[in-house]
Amino acid sequence: MRKFDMRKLKLRSVSVDDLSDRMLLVNLYLTQLLTLIIGSVWLFLQSRNPFRLMEFPSSLNFLGWGAGLAAAVLLADVAISRWVPDEVSDDGGVNERLFKARPVWHIALISLIVSICEEVLFRGAIQHAIGPYWTSIVFAAIHVRYLRHWIPTGLVFSISYGLGWIFIQSGTIWAPIAAHFLIDLIMGLIIRFRREKE
Template identity: 30%
Template sequence: MKKQTEIIMQLTKRELILNLYFSQIIFIVIAFLLSYILLNDITSLIHMFNWEIRELFIYGFLPGLLIVIIDLLLIKLLSEKHYDDGGINKRIFTSLSIPQIFLLALVVSFSEELLFRGVLQTSFGFIIASILFALVHFRYLNKPVLLVSVLILSFLIGYLFLLTNNLLVTITTHFTIDFLLGMYYRVYYSEVKPAWESR
């Protein structure tokens, strides 16, 4: 069986991005199907979206920013092998423009929070939803630092939803993390010419 890195190297940038967007569409479809089955009413998801700017800033943006700062410190302190996810993040974010990173982070944060917090946490509780969220990031399973990081992140975001019952809060946190780290990858690795650059 080929290693994940080898599989990634065989994909063009377009194929990689399309696969990522396709997986997010699947999450959204699953979220709506499960909300109909488990919550008995799709509209109940809509009531979890509250546009309270102060709440979004305090419980959404600030925790996301803090997580990014801690993550960047750990990246600087630990060797690169601890944060190597098989080249996926580098491959994705170095090939995207800033607006594309913004859109991708928005789609990922919306779809994953809709499913894992809006449906699964509401139906099965904080712990189960948080563990399932971490397990979906299966490429981290053989990377202890990344696995612990995504577990802590999952429980933190789940706790923020527990506090606020506001999906926009967790989407804001998730988006802040993905967008800022995506920008870091784009800027930090933009000078390095990877093997797939010409594809």
């Protein structure tokens, strides 16, 4: 049996343009699965039950928190896109590739999966350990494709802090999940239908 030699392993940078649509989706879903696993393990290490965290609240007040934050984020994004050139808010084409030709049901599914997986890790586990400010710094750093420009980095940090704030105010993880879902869904639909018009 041949031994695996780590010294012969070569890493290379891959652009989003180098990925097929299938590989882009596989990468997205595997990343989200890993995010959910890390979040769940972290919750267990904190002696907290992920199922308890995900309990659905008896009141639907969380929807108001989620929709309110999503509306504020979308208004801010519209204002920024009106006065800031596209290249300043460029994410390397990832969102464009991900949403431009995707059916609406698939955009909704991606938005739901991403919102649940990321909120379990960031708001459920990390924020419990280090608070909303430092969690937002980690969240912005994880969204590395935005780090080339300060405006999208600041926006991602602010969105994350807002998600953490509504989690504290509402007392349920479902408020940031709802906000995250609505933000991703509406942004995905804007990309999808803007490109269709062009």
